[in-house]
Amino acid sequence: MKKIFVLDTNVILHDNECIYQFQENDVVIPVTVLEELDHFKKGNETLNFHAREFARDLDTLSGDKLFNGGVTIGKSMGKISIVFDRELHPDLAFNFSNRVPDHLILNTAYQLSKKYPRRQVILVSKDVNLRMKAKSVGLMAQDYMNDQVKDISALYTGHRLIDDMPDEMVSALYRAPFEIERNRLDGKMEIRPNEFLILRTAQRSALATYNPLTDTLRRVEKAPVYGIMPRNAEQTFALSALVNPDIPLVSISGKAGTGKTLLALAAALERRSYYRQIFLARPIVPLSNKDIGFLPGDIQSKLEPYMQPLFDNLGVIQSQYPDSDNKNRRIKELLEEDKLVISPLTYIRGRSLVKIYFIVDEAQNLTPHEIKTIITRAGEGTKVVFTGDIYQIDHPYLDARSNGLSYLIDRMQGQKLYAHVNLEKGERSEIAELASNLL
Secondary structure (H helix, E strand, O other): OOOEEEEHHHHHHHOHHHHHHHOEEEEEEHHHHHHHHHHHOOOOOHHHHHHHHHHHHHHHHOOHHHOOEEOOOOOOOEEEEEEOOOOOOOOHHHHOOOOOHHHHHHHHHHHHHHOOOOOOEEEEOOOOOHHHHHHHHOEEEEOOOOOOOOEEEEEEOOOOEEEEEEEEEHHOOOOOOOOOEHHHHOOOOOOOOEEEEEEEOOOOEEEEEOOOOOEEEEEEEOOOOOOOOOOOHHHHHHHHHOOOOOOEEEEEOOOOOOOOHHHHHHHHHOHHHHOEEEEEEEEEOOHHHHHHHHHHOOOHHHHHHHEEEEHHHHHHHHHOOOOOOOOHHHHHHHHOOEEEEEEEEHHOOOOEEEOOEEEEHHHHHHHHHHHHHHHHOOOOOOOEEEEEOOOOOOOOOOOOOHHHHHHHHHHOOOOOOEEEEEOOOOOHHHHHHHHHHHH
16 A cells, blocks of 8 residues: 655755655655745755755645645655644654654554554654654654665775786876877776776886766876875875866765865865966855854854864965965965865855855765755856765765765766765874874
8 A cells, every 4th residue: 555654844944845755655744744844945955955946846836625635746656645633642642742843744544553453654754863763652654765876885086006907008108198098998997987997916006087078097196286195095186086177076985084175175276277267165054053153252253163163274275385386475465365265064055156165065965955056056168176075064954875975976976077086095184194093
């Protein structure tokens, strides 16, 4: 029989089109969810956008049957209905308060499971605590799975090692024009566009990347970029992608201390003359789910703790040159002239992204929809770079499988306009690497 999916508010705020993802099954919206969505309608954040869009979609389906039996969502799809709150079921009343919206949503799902014992009723929520409460009373509960990466352990790394290469083939990469035809490799070996390779023989090795435009493997050289010298093969690969004008979309993942933000910023400064501006932004994840308006001080003092890591990386690059050096002075001039803008992501989203080198730091705290919104705003001549650690997430409703950075890597791999590199070795310091691995 058709299943009944009861949706929590956070699912709709995550994806306003979520009701179209349940095929022939029925979808139920507790009226408490509508009340909660009403608080999110005003504002310019992604959450506000989802709340408004869902209300508009629901209005197009509106009718008497929406509150009485349900309305068909679409062809070959189930029905959607809105269910009013009821007194807490006796099984729930002792342990749960009717003053908590989550408990009213839980009660709706539980009441439906009792009303339709032959149908499977599933509560869908991105709140792990609500899912645990549902399971504690024998109710099925699950996360919203539509935009999750299925196997995070097999996520595309963007690079790999190929052993036992013919010595002559690797040697050819060290001679002009420093590239070889793709068909010289094993024809059965699948290589994705812009994938990076360590080609190794018994005597030597070479770093290379597959160029889909010329169908060749091109040697990647280790070279400094705006004073920053890559310390390992992965950093060399990352800088190659970051300065390549033929790759407008790049993602760099890795644990703390691997140099993600530093490399992206150095590459942006190196390529500065090809862009109108450099935007360096990061999402603000509110402390304890409270808006920054709850924090003391003016807007600048509120935002400073969020932006300081970006200024720290800029300081590392400046320290590569004496104060009197032109490259050091140029960074100061770019900041003063607003050619290098460091800002919260919220304040940059609405700007025109034409000929911009746009770096989005801490991208693991973005939802898949937010990632899509940013990329779709990229105009002519813009390069978009996402950096982040998919295992270090501050967002309350995202995890390694459901965050926007993992989603981007999983969906974009193999595209000619995209490159990804996962940085594995920490280079911040020996003690930082030790802590990252053991603690």
